[in-house]
Amino acid sequence: SYVQGTSDIPLLTKTVGQCLDKTVERFPDREALVFYRDGVRKTFAHFKEEVDQAAAGLLALGLKKGDRLGMWSPNRYEWVLMQFATAQAGIILASVNPAYQALELEFVIRKVGCKALVFPTEFKTQKYYDLLKQSCPELEKSSPGGIKSKRLPDLSIVITLDSKLPGTFHMDEVMQAGDSSHMKQLRATEQSLSCNEPINIQFTSGTTGSPKGATLSHSNIVNNANLIGMRLGFTEQDYRVGIPAPLYHCLASVGGCMVMALHGSSCVFSSPTFEGKAALESASREKCSFIYGTPTMFIDMLSQPDFESYDLSSLRGGVIGGSPVPPEVVKMVITKMHMREAVIAYGTTENSPVTFMGFPGDSIARRTETVGCILPNTEAKIEDPETGKLAPLNTPGELQVRGYCVMLGYWDDPSKTSEVITPERWYKTGDIASLDEHGYCRIIGRCKDMIIRGGENVYPVEIEQFLHTHPKVEEVQVVGVKDSRMGEEICACIRVFSGQDCTEEEIKAFCKGKISHFKIPRYVVFVAQYPLTVSGKIQKYKLREQMEKHLQL
Structure with missing residues (x-):
């Protein structure tokens, strides 16, 4: 089981900024970005102008090439503006999940040494400024750009997107800060950038419980985006792509914005965060030809009570990815949403992200039951995890990938990097897969016990470690149980100390505001013991089966 993508499409050696420049020259008056709910529209020319202004502004605030800037926000225009402004100035963008609470935020800022952080003051129940204050009480008394924090020693600049608060710059001030000398500095910096330098840190939760910063270069994401667009058949004409998926994941930032560039x-x-209704409404009103989303997002769109009232006749295709896709969902998307060319994409953040993808012209069977074929300039093999030997065709084993798409590594974590990247530069995905004689790949399951809940990767260890801090909990195991809407839901199986009484409500209340809402267990089951192996290890797959039976799923 080994495949090698064609190498007749040359790899690009351009930086993100150079790619955008070229596209702006080709289509200056075409719309690049629409933020439907916020009423924001930018042509390529207008966008490029604001990217330059923002990049010069960041340099004026004292940021320089190689510094890290954290972007902590739901989907809005400033997210994409910062994505390209930082790339232009050689500043490394760290994507921070907008659902992160104070401790998770503090961990990632410290881990990658963010010098700047950008966020809205608040959104729904998330009060970003107040959360940051928990780790950085010095914020309120600081002058903008002059933060000196004990717990976040690298952080000096905080930029807010709406109201100006003590210790922060408003985004408008950043846009105004750069003068001609900063523009000159920006042009000089752009000249000095290499396409192999890091440009983006994407956090992916680790099996050890703490997030790891997958570090991607210009070359990683520029080439991946180029090959995604080519696989989808994008040509000179104007393709409008609906993106309900979050920008802090690669599906939107690379598959959406980089493909645009x-x-x-x-x-x-x-919409700022996913809403099925808004996704359908914007696709219909804005005449989208494609939609990118996770299976859960498509399930939600299809189940809207007023689904039939949306005119989706402009749609022709799209990409479904982020978690395993039930064949029935693909069939519904193809037939009910007019997305006759819809394909599944498979990848991992660490692979920039896409490595396998269907062809729009493939048979329905192939597009529903496989994740398609390897992308060009990429190699993949299936290895027997026991023996380390190549598995025969159509035989499950661990999927490994090699090529331009493999990340530079986990930020400041050589030991975790060497766990997943071999000396020969093979990346071990941790997924169990098989390859057929035509090179089509099927994803069968995961080596690790990661849960994918609606496209969000949830690592049981992280929740287990947190629940262990509850005074009544003696032991806890977290498993994923099947769910028709989310793909998987989180089930916590808890053993309490003898003589203790505890309720499901008590556990959920304990989690609220301490861990991200998507990590809070949907089910809490109290157990007396766990299924064990002979050597006393807990058998998670057995536990999962028991729970699904117990919960009658």
């Missing part, structure tokens, strides 16, 4: 497609962002 390379192929001149237009990105239509439906």
Whole structure:
């Protein structure tokens, strides 16, 4: 089981900024970005102008090439503005999940040494400024740009997107800060950038419980975006892509925005966080030809009570990815949403992200039951995890990937990096898969016990470690149980100390505001013991089966 993608499409050696420049020259008056709910529209020319201004502004605030800037926000225009402004100035963008609470935020800022952090003051129940204050009480008394924090020693600049608060710059001030000397500095910096330098840190939760910063270069994401657009068949014409998926994941930031920068497609962002209704409404009103989303997002769109009232006749295709896709969902997307060319994409953050993808012209069977074929300039093999030997065709084993798409490594974590990247530069995905004689790949399951809940990767260890801090909990095991909407839901199996009484409500209340809402267990089951192996290890797959039976799923 070994495949090698064609190498007749040359790899690009351009930086993100150079790619955008070229596309702006080709399509200056085409819409690059639409933020439907916020009423924001930018042509390529207008966007490029604001990217330059923002990049010069960041340099004026004292940021320089190689510094890290954290972007902690739901989907809005400033997210994409910062994505390209930082790339232009050689500043490394760290994508921070907008659901993160104070401790998770503090961990990632410290881990990658963010010098700047950008966020809205608040959104829904998330009060970003107040959360940051928990780790950085000095914020309120600081002058903008002059933060000196004990717990976040690298952080000096905080930029807010709406109201100006003590210790922060408002985004408008950043846009105004750069003068001609900073523009000159920006042009000089752009000249000095190499396409192999890091440009983006994407956090992916680790099996050890703490997030790891997958570090990607210009070359990683520029080439991946180029090959995604080519696989989808994007040409010179104006393709409008609806993106309900979050920007802090690669599906939107690379599959959406980077593809836009390379192929001149237009990105239509439906709402700040996912809403099925908004996704359908924006696709219909903005005449989208494609939609990118996770299976859960498509399930939600299809189950809207007023689904039939949306005119989706402009749709022709799209990408479903982020977690395993039930074949029935693909069939519904193809037939009910007019997305006759819809394909599944498979990848991992560590692979920039896409490595396998269907062809729009493949048979329905192949597009529903496999994740397609390897992308060009990429190799993949299936290895027997027991023996380390190549598995025969159509035989499950661990999927490994090699090529331009493999990340530089986990930020400041050589030991975790060497666990997943071999000396020969093979990346071990931790997924069990098989390859057929035509090179089509099937994803069968995961080596690790990671839960994918609606496209969000949830690592049981992280929740287990947290629940262990509850005074009544003696032992806890977290498993994923099947769920028709989310793919998987989180089930916590808890053993309490003898003589203790504890309720499901008590556990959920304990989690609220301490861990991200998507990590809070949907089910809490109290057990007396766990299924064990002979050597006393807990058998998670057996526990999962028991729980699904117990919960009658």
